[in-house]
Amino acid sequence: MQIFRSRPPGHPCRTSARRSRLHASLAAVLCAALCWLPAAAQAERPQPPVVDTSTLPPIAPGWADSNPLRGNAAAIELGRNAFNQACARCHGVDADGSRSPAPDLRRIGGLCNRVKDASLKQRCIEDSDYFFRYSVLNGKIKLGYEHMPPWEGIIDAPVLWSIRSFVESMRRPPQRQEAK
Numbered sequence: 001m002q003i004f005r006s007r008p009p010g011h012p013c014r015t016s017a018r019r020s021r022l023h024a025s026l027a028a029v030l031c032a033a034l035c036w037l038p039a040a041a042q043a044e045r046p047q048p049p050v051v052d053t054s055t056l057p058p059i060a061p062g063w064a065d066s067n068p069l070r071g072n073a074a075a076i077e078l079g080r081n082a083f084n085q086a087c088a089r090c091h092g093v094d095a096d097g098s099r100s101p102a103p104d105l106r107r108i109g110g111l112c113n114r115v116k117d118a119s120l121k122q123r124c125i126e127d128s129d130y131f132f133r134y135s136v137l138n139g140k141i142k143l144g145y146e147h148m149p150p151w152e153g154i155i156d157a158p159v160l161w162s163i164r165s166f167v168e169s170m171r172r173p174p175q176r177q178e179a180k
Helices: 012-036 073-086 110-114 118-138 157-169
Strands: 140-142 145-148
Touching: 073 157, 110 118, 118 157
Parallel strands: none
Antiparallel strands: 140 145
């Protein structure tokens, strides 16, 4: 029968084991602290995109119910530039949401095109514009974690509606399944 003895207090193996446990404990405490920080402390303040809105047609002050720049070529190009500066980090370059961690923005309002009744279609588009505007201005917080920062006070109406116009222009028509 073999007798095992504990190592003496200064033995290197005993010290390294204690040090490893201490490092693991500190790492766990640090991780827990970072998880419980308020969402505002975790996120950095977004920076406004640097774009020239002088080429856009004037729009009424305040927030319109529906995108006043929809289909405007200058707004779409300005929106592409603004989107790639401010949104592409999460939503993909040129709104290619298929390769990004955040939702694919091209899908917002996509089903409105299937609505046949003109007044219902207009209401659908206005609802989609409202959802887009509300989401951008207020951000997204889920389970106490900020998924998207609020842009209110950072982005103005012409830039927001230009981004919306650009995203809509990138929408692909639904793929039809061919019968085999």
